[in-house]
Amino acid sequence: MMNDYDLLIGLAIATFTTGLIGVVVRRNLLVVVMCVEVMLNAVVLAFVTFAARSQSLPGVAMTFFIYIAAACEIAVAMAIVVLLAKRRGSLDLAHGDELKG
Amino acid sequence: MSITIGIFASFALIFAVLVVVLRQPMRAALALVAHMISLAAVFACLNVHVVALFQVLIYVGAVMVLMIYTIMLLDDSDPSYVKVFSRWSVPGIVVATVVMVALGVLLWTAAPVAPAVANPAPGPFGFSEFSIAFMSRYWLHFEIATALLAIGIVAAWTILSQRVGK
Numbered sequence: 001m002m003n004d005y006d007l008l009i010g011l012a013i014a015t016f017t018t019g020l021i022g023v024v025v026r027r028n029l030l031v032v033v034m035c036v037e038v039m040l041n042a043v044v045l046a047f048v049t050f051a052a053r054s055q056s057l058p059g060v061a062m063t064f065f066i067y068i069a070a071a072c073e074i075a076v077a078m079a080i081v082v083l084l085a086k087r088r089g090s091l092d093l094a095h096g097d098e099l100k101g
Numbered sequence: 102m103s104i105t106i107g108i109f110a111s112f113a114l115i116f117a118v119l120v121v122v123l124r125q126p127m128r129a130a131l132a133l134v135a136h137m138i139s140l141a142a143v144f145a146c147l148n149v150h151v152v153a154l155f156q157v158l159i160y161v162g163a164v165m166v167l168m169i170y171t172i173m174l175l176d177d178s179d180p181s182y183v184k185v186f187s188r189w190s191v192p193g194i195v196v197a198t199v200v201m202v203a204l205g206v207l208l209w210t211a212a213p214v215a216p217a218v219a220n221p222a223p224g225p226f227g228f229s230e231f232s233i234a235f236m237s238r239y240w241l242h243f244e245i246a247t248a249l250l251a252i253g254i255v256a257a258w259t260i261l262s263q264r265v266g267k
Contacts (some may be wrong), residue, residue, distance in 0.1 A: 004106050008143065009208055011110045015117045017201040022121035024193025028181040030126045030172060034133050037164070038117050041140055044152070052226075054149040060226055063152050067159045068246040072253030074164045077231050078171045079260040085175050092181035 008049040016042035018079045029084065033077050040070050108144045113139035124185050126172050130165060137161050153230045 015038060022035030030033075044063050051059025081091070088095050116136035123129045144153035171258045187193075235243060 014148040021197040075257040079257040
């Protein structure tokens, strides 16, 4: 029978894949940033599960640094979202083709 | 399998799927909040209360509030609200499925970790032990993290201080 740790590793894989699908298929820039957050959450879940299984502290300490990186990322990402929305008048990623060719 | 972990894990997966499929960003953001709270409950069930508290305070309390403020600042008649999915949906789902299978094979065939204690004591994951380790073993990482936060604030300020049209 599947134990808790196997279940949670499976959940981390499924959540990471869900976030990855969201990053690829969604057109709205804000939702894409949210899907990146879902992927980060999956990584945190994997770290915590492995740390709890092996009863070691470094995996738990690592999650703290993931939170710091996520906080920085969201501050910069939201600033970029607001700037792009003001410049283009849209959050649609299909309009972001200025770098083409 | 613990029933509470199973229930909260199911919630976490359902709300993660809702983040991807819901049309309105505000609803997607609320689904993301629910996903994060479900994960915090899973961490609490694993006796890792430090991370559960970080999850609620930092992610739900700070990151999501910032995101919801940004959603409220922006126009809700955007074309991306009407046509939700891009034309890369099918290749994206195929590639993501391949990634999921590869990750599953990798993680389940990896070398097994030492078996856990039956009822894990809160020992290494208690607040006092975590704080002592953080101020002794991880003090340099902690200082670097504060520098990273300062850089993030300066970067956000620099981006927002740009004039539109330049």
